[in-house]
Amino acid sequence: MYNDNPTLESLAKTIDESKQGSVYDRGHPESAEEGDRRRFYIESYGCQMNFSDSEIVASILHEVGYVPTREMEAADLILINTCSIREKAEETVRKRLQVFDRVKQQRPGTLVGVLGCMAERLKGKLLEEEKLVDLVVGPDAYRDLPKLVHTAQDGEEAINVFLSREETYADISPLRLDSNGVTAFISIMRGCDNMCSFCVVPFTRGRERSRNAFSIAAEAADLYQRGYREVTLLGQNVDSYKWEHPDTGELVSFAKLLEMVAQVHPDLRVRFSTSHPKDITDEVLYTMAAYENICKYIHLPVQSGNSRILERMNRTYDREWYMDKVRRIYEIMPDCAISSDIIAGFCSETEEEHRDTLRMVEWANYSMSYMFYYSERPGTLAARKYEDDVPLEVKKRRLQEIIRLQNQVSYRHNQKDIGKTFKVLIEGDSKRSDQAFRGRNSQNKMIVFPKAGGLKPGMYVQVRVTDATSATLMGQLTT
Ligand code: SAH
Numbered sequence: 001m002y003n004d005n006p007t008l009e010s011l012a013k014t015i016d017e018s019k020q021g022s023v024y025d026r027g028h029p030e031s032a033e034e035g036d037r038r039r040f041y042i043e044s045y046g047c048q049m050n051f052s053d054s055e056i057v058a059s060i061l062h063e064v065g066y067v068p069t070r071e072m073e074a075a076d077l078i079l080i081n082t083c084s085i086r087e088k089a090e091e092t093v094r095k096r097l098q099v100f101d102r103v104k105q106q107r108p109g110t111l112v113g114v115l116g117c118m119a120e121r122l123k124g125k126l127l128e129e130e131k132l133v134d135l136v137v138g139p140d141a142y143r144d145l146p147k148l149v150h151t152a153q154d155g156e157e158a159i160n161v162f163l164s165r166e167e168t169y170a171d172i173s174p175l176r177l178d179s180n181g182v183t184a185f186i187s188i189m190r191g192c193d194n195m196c197s198f199c200v201v202p203f204t205r206g207r208e209r210s211r212n213a214f215s216i217a218a219e220a221a222d223l224y225q226r227g228y229r230e231v232t233l234l235g236q237n238v239d240s241y242k243w244e245h246p247d248t249g250e251l252v253s254f255a256k257l258l259e260m261v262a263q264v265h266p267d268l269r270v271r272f273s274t275s276h277p278k279d280i281t282d283e284v285l286y287t288m289a290a291y292e293n294i295c296k297y298i299h300l301p302v303q304s305g306n307s308r309i310l311e312r313m314n315r316t317y318d319r320e321w322y323m324d325k326v327r328r329i330y331e332i333m334p335d336c337a338i339s340s341d342i343i344a345g346f347c348s349e350t351e352e353e354h355r356d357t358l359r360m361v362e363w364a365n366y367s368m369s370y371m372f373y374y375s376e377r378p379g380t381l382a383a384r385k386y387e388d389d390v391p392l393e394v395k396k397r398r399l400q401e402i403i404r405l406q407n408q409v410s411y412r413h414n415q416k417d418i419g420k421t422f423k424v425l426i427e428g429d430s431k432r433s434d435q436a437f438r439g440r441n442s443q444n445k446m447i448v449f450p451k452a453g454g455l456k457p458g459m460y461v462q463v464r465v466t467d468a469t470s471a472t473l474m475g476q477l478t479t
């Protein structure tokens with residue numbers, strides 16, 4: 001539809017033609033040429049943005065002749081796209097580096113590269129401290145990867161952690177790595193200009209910038225043509241998306257962008273993540289309500305249900321303001337599901353303040369939440385200003401209380417769906433049985449139902465819910 005971007009089109013075609021069912025290397029070369037190919041192996045951690053970035057990295061490497069492999073032992077280049085959000089995330093990466101090092105010992109010449117947020121946070125330290133690493137590449141420097149690989153091959157320091165104010169990789173068509181062929185992510189913006197006091201993202205991802213709206217719509221249209229039926233627009237704070245057309249000066253807001261993508265095709269579902277409560281506008285909500293294919297689901301992280309803690313977190317809203325937002329969403333879209341992110345045990349949080357969070361989970365009726373205990377990150381506002389004074393056992397106990405309550409709320413939320421019929425997009429086989437399909441409804445709930453002849457992933461079906469747990473709905477096809 002908005003195909004004014006020839007680069008996207010032609011690159012997508014080259015990749016499609018070469019993929020023969022899978023973008024991955026077969027592992028058993030069938031020709032001398034295949035045997036000579038250089039291979040890369042990539043692991044991704046952290047948020048969806050990172051998984052999406054890995055597909056951009058894959059595309060950049062593919063362009064210079066590398067093919068992806070699922071076997072790290074077969075790779076010339078091992079990459080790990082890392083996350084710094086909590087201490088645990090970084091520990092996981094350090095353990096993986098040890099594993100990669102063993103592969104390197106057995107296969108001298110293999111290069112190991114650290115990408116993403118940890119590369120950005122630790123910079124040259126990764127090369128100095130961890131002799132295990134050959135390349136360090138920050139989230140805005142992926143175009144430089146081919147050059148950095150050469151530098152590392154020459155035995156020189158290969159590092160680029162430059163944060164850009166412009167880079168959006170708009171012209172790069174991602175190489176879909178572990179795709180189900182039905183759902184895909186589209187990165188619409190990068191960076192974050194908010195300064196939530198607990199969060200490392202503004203330091204690892206740099207300033208906020210929005211990607212060319214037409215390249216986003218073109219990517220969605222291309223995915224639709226290739227059989228995909230759902231796209232998720234990604235950004236740390238999608239509601240502050242804003243792009244100005246360089247020629248006409250026309251401003252595209254997030255609401256407008258949503259509309260552009262929704263208009264690509266009525267059978268292409270549109271989702272988005274993440275919304276910051278302070279920025280989600282009525283215009284966005286009305287656009288969601290106006291298009292059947294924009295999914296009725298909003299991830300609206302509250303972080304804490306207490307106003308004093310929210311102020312310390314620098315979230316710029318308080319409990320009442322957040323509750324007004326939730327009311328507004330349910331008012332405009334009564335069937336919308338809302339989910340959340342929650343942090344337990346932030347600096348100086350009292351028991352009573354923690355109970356405000358519990359009350360919020362109950363009141364907002366979240367369909368699900370991602371829940372964490374606070375992990376202090378070096379360099380953040382909170383690390384500099386506040387003492388991390390809630391003891392670990394208390395943090396963990398509070399987290400358990402939140403998880404237990406959220407499970408009950410999710411269970412109740414799902415039980416209410418029994419007897420209802422939903423339009424479901426089939427994503428693939430159920431994890432438990434190849435006799436059943438799984439897919440999601442507009443509210444982002446996973447539904448499992450017995451297969452029937454003629455159906456395949458990428459098709460829409462009507463499913464009546466017959467049973468539910470706190471995590472999944474079970475149902476039957478209706479005609
Ligand atoms: N941009 C998104 C969130 C990105 S990080 C947003 O603003 O909603 C994903 C989640 O990790 C956050 O919502 C928060 O709940 C959690 N998180 C971030 N920093 C954390 C920290 N230092 N300790 C524990 N959880 C953290």
Ligand code: SF4
Pocket residue numbers: 192193194195196199200201202236237276
């Ligand atoms: Fe972090 Fe806040 Fe930005 Fe989300 S909005 S990425 S929590 S600083």
Ligand code: F3S
Pocket residue numbers: 045046047048049050082083084085116117200201204205
């Ligand atoms: Fe982690 Fe970076 Fe995402 S810190 S959560 S990978 S933006």
